[in-house]
Each structure stands twice: as C-alpha cells, then as structure tokens.
Amino acid sequence: MNDSQPAPRPPEAAQVPAWLKAFGALLRPWIRIHRTPEDVHALLPDDARPTVYVIERYGLSDTLILEQACAEAGLPSPYAAADELPIKRRRAVVALSRRPRVFGRQPHPTRSETLSLLADFVRAQPGHDVRLVPVSIFVGRAPDRESGWFSVLFSENWVVVGRFRRLLALALNGRDTHVQFAAPVSLRDVIADQPEPERGVRKLQRILRAHFRRIRAAVIGPDLSHRRTLIDGVVNAAPVQQAIDANASKEGIDRDKAARKARAFAWEIAADQSHLVVRSASFMLTGLWEKIYRGVHMNHFAELRKIVPGHEVVFVPCHRSTTDDALLPYLLYRNGLPVPHIAAGVNLNLPLIGPLLRRGGAFFLRRSFSDPFYSTVFREYMSQLIARGISLMYFIEGGRSRTGRTLEPRGGLLSMTLRSFLRQPDRPVVFQPVYIGYEKIMEGESYIGELSGKPKEKESWGALLRGLGALRDNYGAVTVNFGEPVFLTPLLDRIEPDWRVATTNPDAKPAWLKAAVDTLGERILVNINRAAHANPINLLAVALLATPKHAMAEADLLAQLELYKALLSSLPYSERVTLTSLEPAEIIAYGEKMQWIRRIAHPLGDVLTVDAKQGVLLSYFRNNVTHLFATASWVACCFLNNRRLARTSILRLGRLIYPFVQAELFLPWSEEEFGERIQKTLDFFIAQGLLEADADGRIIARGPGQSDRAFRLRALAHTLLPAIERYYIGLALLVKNGPHTLTAGELENLCHLSAQRLSLLHELNAPEFFDRSLFRGFIQKLRERRVVWADENGKLDFDLTLEEVAKDARVILSREIRHGILKLTPEKQAELTRNEVAASTEA
Missing domain, CATH: 3.40.1130 (Glycerol-3-phosphate (1)-acyltransferase)
Structure with missing residues (x-):
C-alpha cells in the first residue's frame, strides 16, 4: 500500500443524472416502501463520519428504491452522501454482488473496488473513519390479496433474477417493498486487526454477506432449494x-x-x-x-x-x-x-x-x-x-x-x-x-x-x-x-x-x-x-356458568363483569396478559350478537341466560382463562361456608392446596409468591367492599349470605371450586379405603366414577369435571410430594396426616357435596373399580 495517501478531496456536488431522475419519477408511483425501523435516525449517530450504504445485490431499481427510502426517512440520499466521501464516487453505495456487464470489462463478482479504496484511505488516515450502513431490499415479499394470483410468481426469493423479471416484480409487487436498515458498521474497527488491507476487506465482506443472508432468511425464510x-x-x-x-x-x-x-x-x-x-x-x-x-x-x-x-x-x-x-x-x-x-x-x-x-x-x-x-x-x-x-x-x-x-x-x-x-x-x-x-x-x-x-x-x-x-x-x-x-x-x-x-x-x-x-x-x-387474553366470551362464560341455571339478572351480570375487569386490571396476572377493551354493557351486547347468550325480558329486570348446549360449549371458553382467576377464586372459596376467617388460615390452606392447583393450571408463582398474591387479593376485595377486616386486619369477614356482595364472591369462587372438589374426591377415597388398599390406577378409576356420579346428582355439567387425566395428574402430584407412596405390592400408602388434610376440606366444601362423595361405601367402590377395569380390558 502506498503510504502517502491523499487527504480528503474537496467536496464536489454530486448531481443525480437526468436520466436517473426520469427513471425514478416513472418508478415512484409503483413503489410503496415499508421501512424497518421506522425511526432510522436512532441507528445513525450524528457525527462527522461519511456514510456509505451497502446493499446485497446491484441493480438500478435497488438504487432508486434506496434513494426513495432515504428521502422518506430524512437521510442523505446516496448521491448527496457521495459528497462527503474521501474518494471520488458518483454515489455512496456498495453492492456486494453484481450482474455481468453486457459490454466492457467485467467487474469482480464479489470484490468491491470502492471498499478497497475506502479501506486504504482509513488505514492511511488514523483520524478518519467511514460508517457502512447495510440496507436490505425486498420487493413483493407477501403480495396483498388485491394483487392477483400472478403476482406471487414474481415475489422476492433467493434467486438472483434478471432485469426483465425484476421489472415485472416491481410492476406487480412494488407496493409491497420492504427496506430494512441495520446498525452501521465501523470500517476502521473491522480492518484494524488485519495485517493486510485486502484481508481486512475480505473479512468485512464476509461479515456483510453473513448479515444479508441472516436478514433474508429471517424475512423470506431459508433457501429451500435442496x-x-x-x-x-x-x-x-x-x-x-x-x-x-x-x-x-x-x-x-x-x-x-x-x-x-x-x-x-x-x-x-x-x-x-x-x-x-x-x-x-x-x-x-x-x-x-x-x-x-x-x-x-x-x-x-x-x-x-x-x-x-x-x-x-x-x-x-x-x-x-x-x-x-x-x-x-x-x-x-x-x-x-x-x-x-x-x-x-x-x-x-x-x-x-x-x-x-x-x-x-x-x-x-x-x-x-x-x-x-x-x-x-x-x-x-x-x-x-x-x-x-x-x-x-x-x-x-x-x-x-x-x-x-x-x-x-x-x-x-x-x-x-x-x-x-x-x-x-x-x-x-x-x-x-x-x-x-x-x-x-x-x-x-x-x-x-x-x-x-x-x-x-x-x-x-x-x-x-x-x-x-x-x-x-x-x-x-x-x-x-x-x-x-x-x-x-x-x-x-x-x-x-x-x-x-x-x-x-x-x-x-x-x-x-x-x-x-x-x-x-x-x-x-x-x-x-402468562400471555392469555380475556375476551368478552371468556368473561361471560366465567360469570354465567357460576350459577346453577346459568342465568343472571342483567344488573348482577354487569356488576360481575365489572368486578372481573377491575380484578384483572388491578392485579394483572402478568405483563403479557391482555384484556378486552369492551365495557360490561358492551360485553353483554356482544355476547348476544354472537348468539352465546339469550335475553329474557321481564318487568322487574331482564335476565341473561345460556341454553344447556351452549353452556357446555361455554365451559371451553371459561377453561381458557381459569388460571387468571385462580387466586381470587381461592380466596372467594374460603368464604363459601364461612362468614369469618383468620388471614393466617386463608394463607395456610392456600399454601397447602397450591402445589396441586399450580400443576393443573400451570401457574407461575412459587408458594411464597402465591401467599403474597393472596394478601394482595384480600386487600383488593376489602377495597371493593366485598370483604371486611377487623381493626388489626387479622380477621376477614364477608357480608350476609343473601347480600349482593356475597353473591359476587360465590360466583367468583365457582371458577376454582370444581378443582377443589376433585381433590377432595381423591383424598376422601384414599382415606376411606385405607392404606395398602388401592393402586394408583384403581384410585384413578374410583375418582372418575365418583365424579361422574356427582355430576349427575348436582348438575356439574363441566366436561372436565370427571376427566381422567386431571385425576391422574393429581395422584402423580401426591406421589411427587410424598403425600402418598406405593408399597412393595404397588398399593398406595400414606400416614395419618392425610386424614387431617381431608378434614380441612370442610372449611371449603358444602356438607351436601361432602356427603355425596362419602356416600359410596368401600365395598361398592371396589365393585365399581373391578367392573371398570374389566370393561377397560374388554375394550
């Protein structure tokens, strides 16, 4: 390399050729550019370094698209930027690959003379640098529906196309042109550690080619031609x-x-x-x-x-x-x-x-x-x-x-x-x-x-x-x-x-x-x-399926929907959970429009109801978002059969049941975090007037059972109640049959049959209530936590503390539900289990 390099030349105004302006004017109506990022200035710091745009492939159309994108972004055009270059160039653009020329000396297909000259200058002038801005251009990546079937044939791909095909692509898909600017690359930083200038240029070109391949793969997918x-x-x-x-x-x-x-x-x-x-x-x-x-x-x-x-x-x-x-x-x-x-x-x-x-x-x-x-x-x-x-x-x-x-x-x-x-x-x-x-x-x-x-x-x-x-x-x-x-x-x-x-x-x-x-x-x-969305149908399902006849007075439904929205907004499940923007009255109107709910007019106030078949379908949408209400529903469950409870009791029982709820609903918190969330939920209910606390906040109480506040808590409790009932079924059957009596498979069959029977007796028509997989997961979690274990004969064993756990369910479950579960005798259960196993074997 010659050590005596010229200083930067005095700027000479680079004029855009008239013929190029004419082509640009013809092309502009056919081009609509989608620019990434929208604020390109954030990528380019305001300093004195000259800028060179680097594009993947040379083409007149790409140069014109680049100039239009720069103008729309408020950046210097490739021709204006050429004024600042230390070498004489018509435009400040480098293409990593070029098409063969029809006449004259053929350019090197991968080596850029401009990059070599710029590298020589930067090496000879320690105080100077050039920033290279990679720009990816894609024409017709995803044609609009209005573009016509023919346009998909001329969309962007991995093949280097000829001039005529590119012209057709612009005509058909130019209004779907994507231009992606990348963070600038310092020419000096890349070539600084290379002993030979050409080696530094080759390294730079490898970096840029890898960048363009990565962006092309990210935008249109990998090359699938092999x-x-x-x-x-x-x-x-x-x-x-x-x-x-x-x-x-x-x-x-x-x-x-x-x-x-x-x-x-x-x-x-x-x-x-x-x-x-x-x-x-x-x-x-x-x-x-x-x-x-x-x-x-x-x-x-x-x-x-x-x-x-x-x-x-x-x-x-x-x-x-x-x-x-x-x-x-x-x-x-x-x-x-x-x-x-x-x-x-x-x-x-x-x-x-x-x-x-x-x-x-x-x-x-x-x-x-x-x-x-x-x-x-x-x-x-x-x-x-x-x-x-x-x-x-x-x-x-x-x-x-x-x-x-x-x-x-x-x-x-x-x-x-x-x-x-x-x-x-x-x-x-x-x-x-x-x-x-x-x-x-x-x-x-x-x-x-x-x-x-x-x-x-x-x-x-x-x-x-x-x-x-x-x-x-x-x-x-x-x-x-x-x-x-x-x-x-x-x-x-x-x-x-x-x-x-x-x-x-x-x-x-x-x-x-x-x-x-x-x-x-x-x-x-x-x-x-943690990325769930609570839409209007989810909220209607959570509210209406909580009532025995799947019906609510309009005023009650409005209040319940308002409570759900306030709960999800005040105690967000996670930062990525989203919530419908509709107000409660709009949610009801939307549910009617979608024919999920039906309005029954009445002089004392309209009633919103769900037909039996629609109720089963709505349970699907309730189950989409059950986890969002898990903590609030647990707190509400504690007050189903209790007017007053100590805050410590609510926390103790919550931590006891949480591992099983967590495994079933894939909740994100640790047991300690769940306890903290219970505390915040109690404070929310107190602020909403649904619960009351004594002077020191240790005793929590709800209003009378027939009050509107108690009704709203009861409806919210129903979201988690079926899961708690399933857990009690499993624990009660274990305790009643005794240790060394049932295998895990036999217990699962018993749970399934008991839940089936309860659903017939108490109109628990949620399809998942007697789902075998949920009982199987519960039993597995019991074994993982060493609450139960298998003996040498494969029978489940447990200690007496399990009986105390089963007794705790009295705090939550009504006497009617507990009686329905306990009514099955061990002999009847064993008979049902044998029949179930035999039927499964025959099937």
Whole structure:
C-alpha cells in the first residue's frame, strides 16, 4: 500500500443524472416502501463520519428504491452522501454482488473496488473513519390479496433474477417493498486487526454477506432449494448409518434394502416447502380469515422480531383448534417472518392434501415412535433442520384440547430438539410460546361428542368436505399473544451447569435430559398461560356458568363483569396478559350478537341466560382463562361456608392446596409468591367492599349470605371450586379405603366414577369435571410430594396426616357435596373399580 495517501478531496456536488431522475419519477408511483425501523435516525449517530450504504445485490431499481427510502426517512440520499466521501464516487453505495456487464470489462463478482479504496484511505488516515450502513431490499415479499394470483410468481426469493423479471416484480409487487436498515458498521474497527488491507476487506465482506443472508432468511425464510440434498444428509449421517446396520442385522436383510427403508422414512417425513405455495396460501387465507373472523389481533410481536435474527426459533403455541396450524404461520409470514416448518400428524398426509401441506412447510410424524429405526431417522431430520437455521413449530400438548384447558406437555419433540442442540450448540435455540384465543371454534360440536364418549372422527376427505359447511359461520375475533420466550442455554445452565460436556458425544443421552425436558415443557406452558387474553366470551362464560341455571339478572351480570375487569386490571396476572377493551354493557351486547347468550325480558329486570348446549360449549371458553382467576377464586372459596376467617388460615390452606392447583393450571408463582398474591387479593376485595377486616386486619369477614356482595364472591369462587372438589374426591377415597388398599390406577378409576356420579346428582355439567387425566395428574402430584407412596405390592400408602388434610376440606366444601362423595361405601367402590377395569380390558 502506498503510504502517502491523499487527504480528503474537496467536496464536489454530486448531481443525480437526468436520466436517473426520469427513471425514478416513472418508478415512484409503483413503489410503496415499508421501512424497518421506522425511526432510522436512532441507528445513525450524528457525527462527522461519511456514510456509505451497502446493499446485497446491484441493480438500478435497488438504487432508486434506496434513494426513495432515504428521502422518506430524512437521510442523505446516496448521491448527496457521495459528497462527503474521501474518494471520488458518483454515489455512496456498495453492492456486494453484481450482474455481468453486457459490454466492457467485467467487474469482480464479489470484490468491491470502492471498499478497497475506502479501506486504504482509513488505514492511511488514523483520524478518519467511514460508517457502512447495510440496507436490505425486498420487493413483493407477501403480495396483498388485491394483487392477483400472478403476482406471487414474481415475489422476492433467493434467486438472483434478471432485469426483465425484476421489472415485472416491481410492476406487480412494488407496493409491497420492504427496506430494512441495520446498525452501521465501523470500517476502521473491522480492518484494524488485519495485517493486510485486502484481508481486512475480505473479512468485512464476509461479515456483510453473513448479515444479508441472516436478514433474508429471517424475512423470506431459508433457501429451500435442496430438499434432496437434505434427505441425503439425513441418510448419510452417522447415527442413521448405524441404525441401518442395526436394522439389517436385526431383520436379516441386505444393507442396501435397510438403507432404502431409511430413505423412505426420510421422504415420508420431510417437508418440501415452496415459497410459491406459501405465498399462494397467504393470498388465499387472507380472504378466508376476513370471511370467518371479525378480526385477528396480535400482541407483543415486536419483542419476537428482536430475537429472531441469530436464533433458532421454535414456535410452541397452545392447541385449541385445527385453524392454529394455518393461522400462526400466516400471521408470521404477513408480518415479515418466514413460515416455520410445522410438525403434523401423518394422519393428515391424505391424497392431494398431504403434498400441499408438505409444500406449505409441514413435515409428518407418526403417532408412535416405537420403531427405533424410524425414531433415529426422524431425530436426524430434526437435527438437520436446526443445523440449517430453519425455524420450527409444533404443539407440545400432543393434540387439541377438547376442554379448553392447557394440557400436560408431551416431551418427545422437545427431547429431540434439545438433543439436536447438544450436537450443534453454536446456534442458540429459543422457544417462543404463543397463546391463541378464540371467541368461537369450528370444532365445538365434535368436542361435545368426544367428551360424551363418541370416538374421534378420523381425518379423511369426507370429514374435510363435511367441515366446509362451518366456513359459512362467523367465529368472532381471534387474539394471538406472543409470550415470554424461553432461551434454552440459560435454562440448561440452571439445570445442569456442566451440560456442555454432553456436546462432546453427539449420541449421548445424559441422565439430566429428562429433567431438562420436563422443566422446559412446564416453563413453556406457564409462559403460554402468562400471555392469555380475556375476551368478552371468556368473561361471560366465567360469570354465567357460576350459577346453577346459568342465568343472571342483567344488573348482577354487569356488576360481575365489572368486578372481573377491575380484578384483572388491578392485579394483572402478568405483563403479557391482555384484556378486552369492551365495557360490561358492551360485553353483554356482544355476547348476544354472537348468539352465546339469550335475553329474557321481564318487568322487574331482564335476565341473561345460556341454553344447556351452549353452556357446555361455554365451559371451553371459561377453561381458557381459569388460571387468571385462580387466586381470587381461592380466596372467594374460603368464604363459601364461612362468614369469618383468620388471614393466617386463608394463607395456610392456600399454601397447602397450591402445589396441586399450580400443576393443573400451570401457574407461575412459587408458594411464597402465591401467599403474597393472596394478601394482595384480600386487600383488593376489602377495597371493593366485598370483604371486611377487623381493626388489626387479622380477621376477614364477608357480608350476609343473601347480600349482593356475597353473591359476587360465590360466583367468583365457582371458577376454582370444581378443582377443589376433585381433590377432595381423591383424598376422601384414599382415606376411606385405607392404606395398602388401592393402586394408583384403581384410585384413578374410583375418582372418575365418583365424579361422574356427582355430576349427575348436582348438575356439574363441566366436561372436565370427571376427566381422567386431571385425576391422574393429581395422584402423580401426591406421589411427587410424598403425600402418598406405593408399597412393595404397588398399593398406595400414606400416614395419618392425610386424614387431617381431608378434614380441612370442610372449611371449603358444602356438607351436601361432602356427603355425596362419602356416600359410596368401600365395598361398592371396589365393585365399581373391578367392573371398570374389566370393561377397560374388554375394550
């Protein structure tokens, strides 16, 4: 390098050529720019350093779009910025790749002469620097519904297109142009540690190319043009090769046949995502959502956008409806993120539908992973996706919730994701919980049937065609809330500080893996619940289903809704929980409009009621948000059968029951935090006039049982009361039968039958009241906390303290409910259990 470099040249006004102005004027009506971030000035500090814009690919259209974006953002245009450069250039723009010229000397395809000259200058002038601003430009990433089907063919992708195709893209999709500015890069900082100037320039270009690849992958998705190469990589991976050898030996077949079997597994599993199909689906779904929903609302998406670059993102939404599979990917795509690869059951791989889903990004998995050969191939496929930085989406609840409750997590896919990360821990993994809240679901009728004992209808073309009739209805609004993300590395650091040792053996299954998967699954579901949305239908369901006949006087319903809104606003469950903006009267009017509730006119005041069938369906929407009212409902439960209670008694009983409520509803607090929340809730009720405290605040009392205040507390208590009744069923049956009498399975059957009987006697028509899985989870939590344990014969044992716990239920439950539970004799229970077991065996 020549040591005597010229000082910065005197500025000479850079004039935009007249022909370029003409092209810009012609292009401007066709271009509408969506700029990220909106306030670009926050990225560019006000200093004297000259600015050079860096774009990914050279093109006249990109230069004109950049100039228009700079003008709209109030930044110096590329031509005005050239005045400040220390080298003579017409415009302050650097393109990392260029098209070949038709005439003249061909430019180097990847080396920039401008960057080399600027690097020479900065090296020779210690007091000077140049800031490089990367700018990503995408034309027609997601065409609007009005753009026409033809426009999707000319949207942005990974292919470097020619001038004519670019012109068509501008004409068809120019009004959906995305320009993304990035934080500036200091040229001096990058080349400072390089002994040779050209090496510094090559390093800078590698950094910039990596940046543009990352942004392009984040905006339009990864390059998916090599599916066959990916499958070859799966089959040729060492774990699959070992599985091929094992399978050939086990089944006594030729190794080539075993290899073909592995390849068939991979082809059965692998997605074949097509940007064209994704864009076409986006186009079609826009019309569908507009037809069946009154609006689709998103919250906390900006926080997600910040973490996507540089992370492997795994979307883990709750699973409430079949539309979840399409709705969330659609929203991600329409808001600037790529469509993830979506895990789908192989039962959806129907003729015609399966290939379409596969092209949309679905990869298929079998319901059972009992075949270790298939399991190895599937796990390797997941590892290949993660290694390539392809975002994933799957439901950790296993299937759709038929009751509206958050279901227990299934650890299969979580375990595979975690093990894939351990093999290649360079790219950080983040799990993004997503809450999806509906006001009406298409599957309502089928859910009622399945909960009443009808078998689930298998997926088929016939079922699909029958389901098309549901598209004629309107299903209200949908709210999609993005919860607090779960970063995998910090979570592993807390569980096992030496987890990185496992990365030295890619096939290892460390002893702490199960604990990590369980903790991860629970944390995801907790964060889904912490992002819930309380919509008008949720609030109406919580209020009206708390009454025996599912009816309330309008004045009472207005007061109850006002209480719920005040409670959720004054004691927010978390910062990501959202609440309907409608006032109580508007909520009632909306419920009538959606035909969930019916008004009965009466001279003494109208009554709002729910029909029997609608009541069962509304229990689904009540269960969506039960966790939001858990603490308040517990406090209200304490005053169902008591006029006065000591504050310490409420706290003691709350801490006693909390582990079981926490496990069932995936609540976020520790026992100490739950105690603090009880204190705040008591203070809230006292401030609302629903409870009263004595002079020193130790004794809490409610008003007379027939007062409006007592009625409002009773209605609120009903939200958690069925869970407490279920717990008492389990404890009472254990105590009454005695230790060393029942196995865990027999106790579960007894609980299920007792709850069924109670629901018939007391009109407890909530479908989840006698749900086996809830009793199973309760018994498991009893065992985890060593309240009960299994003896050498598998029978449950416990000490006498359990009897005291069962007696505490008298504080909460009415005598009528307790009598109904205790009425079953041990002999009758044993007979029912034997019959139930026999029936299950025959089935």
